[in-house]
Amino acid sequence: MCGLEFQFDEAGRLARIRGDAQDPFSRGHLCPKGNAILDLEDDPDRLKRPLRRRGSAWEEIGWDEAFALAGERLGDLQSRHGADALGVYLGNPNVHHFGSAAYLPPLLRTLRTRNLFSASSVDQWPHQFVCWLMYGHQLLLPIPDVDRTDFFLVLGANPVASNGSLFTTGGIARRLEALRARGGRLVLLDPRRTETAKVADEHVFIRPGTDAWFLLGFLNELRRLGPPRLARYGDRLRGLDEALAAIAPFELEAIAARTGVPAEVIRRLAAQFWAAPRACIYGRIGVSTQKFGSLCQWLMQLINLVAGQLDAEGGVLPNEPVIPVTGPGTPAGHHDKWRSRVRGLPEFAGELPVAALAEEIVTPGPGQIRGLLTVAGNPVLSTPDGSALERALGSLEFMVSVDIYLNETTRHADLILPPASALTQHHYDLVFSAFAVRRLARWNRPILPLPPDQRGDWEILQRLGQALATAAGKPWQPLPPPESLIPALVAAGGSGLDAETLAAAEHGLDLGPLRPSLLGRLQTASGGIECAPPLLLADLQRLAQEPPPDGELRLIGRRHVRSNNSWMHNAPRLVKGAPRHHLLMHPADLAARGLASEEEVEVTCAGRRLVTTVQASDDMMPGVVSLPHGFGHARPGVRLQTATQIPGASYNDLSDPAALDVPSGNAALSGLAVQVRRAG
Ligand SMILES: Nc1nc2c(c(=O)[nH]1)N[C@H]1C(S)=C(S)[C@@H](COP(=O)(O)OP(=O)(O)OC[C@H]3O[C@@H](n4cnc5c(=O)[nH]c(N)nc54)[C@H](O)[C@@H]3O)O[C@H]1N2
Ligand SMILES: Nc1nc2c(c(=O)[nH]1)N[C@H]1C(S)=C(S)[C@@H](COP(=O)(O)OP(=O)(O)OC[C@H]3O[C@@H](n4cnc5c(=O)[nH]c(N)nc54)[C@H](O)[C@@H]3O)O[C@H]1N2
Ligand SMILES: [Mo]
Numbered sequence: 001m002c003g004l005e006f007q008f009d010e011a012g013r014l015a016r017i018r019g020d021a022q023d024p025f026s027r028g029h030l031c032p033k034g035n036a037i038l039d040l041e042d043d044p045d046r047l048k049r050p051l052r053r054r055g056s057a058w059e060e061i062g063w064d065e066a067f068a069l070a071g072e073r074l075g076d077l078q079s080r081h082g083a084d085a086l087g088v089y090l091g092n093p094n095v096h097h098f099g100s101a102a103y104l105p106p107l108l109r110t111l112r113t114r115n116l117f118s119a120s121s122v123d124q125w126p127h128q129f130v131c132w133l134m135y136g137h138q139l140l141l142p143i144p145d146v147d148r149t150d151f152f153l154v155l156g157a158n159p160v161a162s163n164g165s166l167f168t169t170g171g172i173a174r175r176l177e178a179l180r181a182r183g184g185r186l187v188l189l190d191p192r193r194t195e196t197a198k199v200a201d202e203h204v205f206i207r208p209g210t211d212a213w214f215l216l217g218f219l220n221e222l223r224r225l226g227p228p229r230l231a232r233y234g235d236r237l238r239g240l241d242e243a244l245a246a247i248a249p250f251e252l253e254a255i256a257a258r259t260g261v262p263a264e265v266i267r268r269l270a271a272q273f274w275a276a277p278r279a280c281i282y283g284r285i286g287v288s289t290q291k292f293g294s295l296c297q298w299l300m301q302l303i304n305l306v307a308g309q310l311d312a313e314g315g316v317l318p319n320e321p322v323i324p325v326t327g328p329g330t331p332a333g334h335h336d337k338w339r340s341r342v343r344g345l346p347e348f349a350g351e352l353p354v355a356a357l358a359e360e361i362v363t364p365g366p367g368q369i370r371g372l373l374t375v376a377g378n379p380v381l382s383t384p385d386g387s388a389l390e391r392a393l394g395s396l397e398f399m400v401s402v403d404i405y406l407n408e409t410t411r412h413a414d415l416i417l418p419p420a421s422a423l424t425q426h427h428y429d430l431v432f433s434a435f436a437v438r439r440l441a442r443w444n445r446p447i448l449p450l451p452p453d454q455r456g457d458w459e460i461l462q463r464l465g466q467a468l469a470t471a472a473g474k475p476w477q478p479l480p481p482p483e484s485l486i487p488a489l490v491a492a493g494g495s496g497l498d499a500e501t502l503a504a505a506e507h508g509l510d511l512g513p514l515r516p517s518l519l520g521r522l523q524t525a526s527g528g529i530e531c532a533p534p535l536l537l538a539d540l541q542r543l544a545q546e547p548p549p550d551g552e553l554r555l556i557g558r559r560h561v562r563s564n565n566s567w568m569h570n571a572p573r574l575v576k577g578a579p580r581h582h583l584l585m586h587p588a589d590l591a592a593r594g595l596a597s598e599e600e601v602e603v604t605c606a607g608r609r610l611v612t613t614v615q616a617s618d619d620m621m622p623g624v625v626s627l628p629h630g631f632g633h634a635r636p637g638v639r640l641q642t643a644t645q646i647p648g649a650s651y652n653d654l655s656d657p658a659a660l661d662v663p664s665g666n667a668a669l670s671g672l673a674v675q676v677r678r679a680g
Helices: 037-042 063-081 092-096 104-111 125-135 172-181 211-225 240-247 252-259 263-275 293-306 354-362 386-393 457-471 482-492 499-504 534-544 587-592
Strands: 004-008 014-019 051-054 057-060 086-090 116-118 151-155 185-189 202-204 279-283 335-339 346-348 371-375 398-402 415-417 438-441 509-513 553-556 583-585 600-605 608-616 624-626 672-678
Touching: 014 037, 063 086, 063 371, 063 398, 063 415, 063 457, 086 104, 086 354, 104 457, 116 354, 125 293, 125 346, 125 534, 151 211, 151 263, 172 185, 185 263, 211 240, 211 252, 211 263, 211 293, 240 293, 240 534, 252 263, 263 279, 279 293, 293 534, 354 386, 398 457, 482 499, 583 587, 587 608
Parallel strands: 086 116, 086 371, 151 185, 151 279, 185 202, 371 398, 398 415, 553 624, 583 608
Antiparallel strands: 004 014, 051 057, 051 415, 335 346, 438 509, 553 672, 583 624, 600 608, 600 672
16 A cells, blocks of 8 residues: 555666655655565565476466366365365455455355355454444444544554554554644553554553453443533434443453553543544454454444544544445445354354364365365464364365465465466555545556466456356356456446546545545444444453453564565565564563573463563563464475574464454454473
């Protein structure tokens, strides 16, 4: 979403990347990942042609042969065992790339499998689930209006490292500086004193997984300060009194004991939030990938609502993207129309929780997954108990991966279909335009020619769909190529922006700030805002029954500005410098275990284990340890010459597929109880 300027040398080779100063959204911002495109373009490990496995060796084959093979094997599997015998896992990069976001839906319709999984269920499912329950559409998601707010309360997010998530900022540092320069306040609740904490006005430690308690206390305190400010919502509120009544019994002193946040701090933050003319509360991965992710998202919506900050300038408002993601013809969401075969977990929006993928592969019986298609995903490193999933992948009859690398996941495939560089492809950001802090539009044209023997993601997905439709004897309706589809979607979007204007605006268009639009776009059956969804009221009971804090260490995750989930560790520009895979631990916790900084430690969690290096850090809340995810590359057969030199272990060798945010089915990766001792 950040505009980049690419410079070529006299020989026509890509030589330098800078932030595009003329991009009206990112205004010259460039993060290290943008610059690392230089490494991705030159990466000797990057695959260019289809690879077919022959025993333990790989051979390059032609594209026609590859699509025919995929169609024949996956088609055969579905015809013998039924559509659900083919599982699909979709990874994170799909939502960042027009070629995948636009061309996956027809392929999925052809596959007709109920065994669809994605990175969404180790990420933002609680957000989508709560928006579906309250507003009637999973993507009708209010975004913090950071450029106009006076009080920004952030839980479980580290935008200075992540650059803002479901809150796309195009350079967060400048926006946070501006917030403080106009007298606004940034307050952060996080068990680690993060990079964002260091630029905040106040940072408060909170015990992992207890945010729902904090939010209950905060909301009750708001109510003490005055009647809810509801004028904005007219007659659109459903069940607010019921929701507030269910929340009222949670007492502040008990909440303080649970969370480790003193009662007077909760009281003071609530008072500051209430007093600020424009305020917003926002929470991300740390409050989403935990046991009470849905309660957290629901309570944050209610807090913004009760303070009169929902759908308000300087509060939180949904974006109105030029290519709509909500409204007629878009997937609003549904729940529990079917369940996973082994554990009986409900689907959400047509997907099952990825925490159930391994068991669906290894458990025999009708409906067992026997073949798998992965597209831009690395679930072996990204999903709970990746080692168990890895063993399961080895038992599949046939696996196809659309991916640029032979990595921890794709090494189990029988066929890898590698897409060409994104710089050879058209791009329009379908997804993140809907979550950005400004209304904007940009159409990026290819800046490099597509080599004749390479294929873009969109074409690979179309050809796969065609091959599978042919195998099943079904018709196949291809979509037009991106250069025609993008203007067609813009024209059909009804925003008033015409495709010619967009095409002419090389640096993109800024269409203005966020505007109140939520009330007019509600898609609930009642037409109102559903404040008291029964699934969430019921989950308050699960929270109330949670045992009080024990003495166990709690494990949380960590992102770094020079890393991106599991797949950018092969870029020398990013991984150079001090190692970043360490377990961070407070000095007092090290001392209590007789450990020294830089020692090798064994971390265990209910029988699962890993070995890594521990480092002392005063930035950790005592009793909490932090480990980044996405490491653990040193596995046999992985073809990533830089990444495999990094000694880090995979966080998800510890995480537990049974630990879920129950209402949504999202994996609870954060807040695991772990033991740490000297290795060996
Ligand atoms: N413990 C722990 N686990 C986590 C998280 C955490 O915070 N802690 N975060 C979770 C989150 S938020 C997410 S989004 C998931 C991510 O989960 P995944 O999406 O499964 O993992 P990634 O590391 O993003 O893997 C992306 C894959 O896409 C490939 N790829 C890159 N670019 C392209 C492309 O242009 N086309 C194609 N076809 N392939 C490409 C890469 O080689 C890689 O194999 O991880 C989750 N897992
Ligand atoms: N450089 C970089 N940028 C990225 C990514 C990346 O890997 N690298 N990944 C991208 C993706 S896929 C995503 S989804 C976003 C994520 O974007 P963010 O959510 O902003 O990213 P994180 O750095 O994981 O921030 C989560 C924070 O939650 C804290 N935390 C953990 N457990 C708890 C808890 O129980 N309560 C509270 N209050 N806090 C807790 C952690 O200490 C951490 O600081 O980032 C995106 N941007
Ligand atoms: Mo993510």
